[in-house]
Amino acid sequence: MGNMALPRDVSYCRFDAIAYGSSMCCWLRRAGLGKGRGRILAAFLNILALSLLVAEEPLLAPRGFPNILLVTADNLGFGDLPCYNPNSEILAPNFDRLSREGARLTQFYSASPTCTVSRASLLTGRIPQRHGLVRQLPGLEGNYGVGLNPAEILIPQILKQASKPYLTGCFGKWNIGFAPGSRPTERGFDEFVGHASGNMDYFRHNYRDRHDLYAGTAELHREGTYSTSLFATAAIDFIQRHSKGDRPWFCYLPFNAPHFPSPLNRRPGENNEWQAPDWAFEACGLSANEARPEKRYQAVVYALDFALGQVLDCLHEAQVEDQTLVFFMSDNGSFRLGREGIDVGSNAPLRSGGVTCWEGGLRVPALVRFPGLVKPGTVISAPMWSPDLMPSFAALAACPLPENVIYDGMNVIPFLRGRSSATARSFYFEYRNHSALRRGDWKIVRETPSEPWQLFDLGEDLREKRDLATRFPGKLKELVAERARWLHSLR
Numbered sequence: 001m002g003n004m005a006l007p008r009d010v011s012y013c014r015f016d017a018i019a020y021g022s023s024m025c026c027w028l029r030r031a032g033l034g035k036g037r038g039r040i041l042a043a044f045l046n047i048l049a050l051s052l053l054v055a056e057e058p059l060l061a062p063r064g065f066p067n068i069l070l071v072t073a074d075n076l077g078f079g080d081l082p083c084y085n086p087n088s089e090i091l092a093p094n095f096d097r098l099s100r101e102g103a104r105l106t107q108f109y110s111a112s113p114t115c116t117v118s119r120a121s122l123l124t125g126r127i128p129q130r131h132g133l134v135r136q137l138p139g140l141e142g143n144y145g146v147g148l149n150p151a152e153i154l155i156p157q158i159l160k161q162a163s164k165p166y167l168t169g170c171f172g173k174w175n176i177g178f179a180p181g182s183r184p185t186e187r188g189f190d191e192f193v194g195h196a197s198g199n200m201d202y203f204r205h206n207y208r209d210r211h212d213l214y215a216g217t218a219e220l221h222r223e224g225t226y227s228t229s230l231f232a233t234a235a236i237d238f239i240q241r242h243s244k245g246d247r248p249w250f251c252y253l254p255f256n257a258p259h260f261p262s263p264l265n266r267r268p269g270e271n272n273e274w275q276a277p278d279w280a281f282e283a284c285g286l287s288a289n290e291a292r293p294e295k296r297y298q299a300v301v302y303a304l305d306f307a308l309g310q311v312l313d314c315l316h317e318a319q320v321e322d323q324t325l326v327f328f329m330s331d332n333g334s335f336r337l338g339r340e341g342i343d344v345g346s347n348a349p350l351r352s353g354g355v356t357c358w359e360g361g362l363r364v365p366a367l368v369r370f371p372g373l374v375k376p377g378t379v380i381s382a383p384m385w386s387p388d389l390m391p392s393f394a395a396l397a398a399c400p401l402p403e404n405v406i407y408d409g410m411n412v413i414p415f416l417r418g419r420s421s422a423t424a425r426s427f428y429f430e431y432r433n434h435s436a437l438r439r440g441d442w443k444i445v446r447e448t449p450s451e452p453w454q455l456f457d458l459g460e461d462l463r464e465k466r467d468l469a470t471r472f473p474g475k476l477k478e479l480v481a482e483r484a485r486w487l488h489s490l491r
Helices: 008-030 036-055 093-101 115-124 139-143 155-159 227-242 278-283 293-317 386-396 473-489
Strands: 067-073 103-105 167-173 191-195 249-254 324-330 366-369 378-380 426-431 434-439 442-446 454-457
Touching (some): 067 386, 093 293, 093 324, 115 386, 155 167, 155 249, 155 386, 167 227, 191 227, 227 293, 278 293, 434 473
Parallel strands (some): 067 249, 067 324, 103 378, 167 191, 167 249
Antiparallel strands (some): 103 366, 324 366
């Protein structure tokens, strides 16, 4: 087709075809049909989808493929942002802006309700039981150990296979292993500024008694600089430099905010309190000496919002916002474990929070903006989850996924533009003793393997208050059987 411009709807048809092809390939692999006729069909669908995408390449962006900005927050609750919860007292004008300029996803899930595991699933497109990192990395030994299996393929490694290989940068919290061979610049990222651990002091950048800030693999000392601002500045520098060239870029910006403060990172005698810059407290109408934890938390989230705004402004100033997909999500729900002064985030109206398989642990705020593809100010209710981002980004970059790897997501670009519904999909969750599976509006949950399954209709009971297991035994049996199919695919 050369450079002939086609009607916009024709380019959208391409995304529908890619979604069908990639989802069919994933289904065939999960069903164990990766050999023989199944493998041939899967390969054919991959080639068909890829050819449709490449044929339309000029419609994606003037330079070819779109830039991708993936932003994550750390333990930000479903009910923290005003664009999700009108009763929230947190000031978040830039999250509101992103919601207005793009779409708000109301049924987006993290693959795990805890930091380490959710990040591994996000970057691999695979559930924890498939990639093997099923627990939070413990202490110095765990955070600086191997972590995620080095054989796992990450998003930046896939994007490096594009016809114009993506320039890749990671700026923020890593938390999936930092031993030699496990660090970001050894896993597909060209640049890295961030920390290895699951949490660090926002100003001193230490994890327990170890300094924990790096540029590449070398220690970086920026004591006194607020970590949220530091990571935003590094991402902005990356975007400004690489938007001048002719290659697309992938910027992964995993903020450590608003992760709760850890007493293990404090000096003797210091209060363990939420940390934010003085200007963030002032903007929220608070004193820097504010004692109430819930108010200090508001300043932490406001500083995160301000940093997001700086990055969005950078896209505009670099004249690349129209050719950049921006995707934001929280890594898991806010923790609601009853810890005084710590568990102050909100998952309203969802039940419970982090480290559980209730909705408050798994369903997270997520926003997406892609001018010309995502209609501004829309609400997308199709159920999706973090493993969908790997195949979606691969499709945008026209990169086929490895045939010998089972992926648990699908290309959701058509869902982001509001054309298709994904309600027939099932989503499998397992963390520690907690288990859950969702299919359509129905969900089964149990907190220990010895408990009977509870059944909920999320369409009518978002708070998961009315157990319908005895009322709808057939539906319960159907979801338990679907979970068994997931377990069979893990063998």
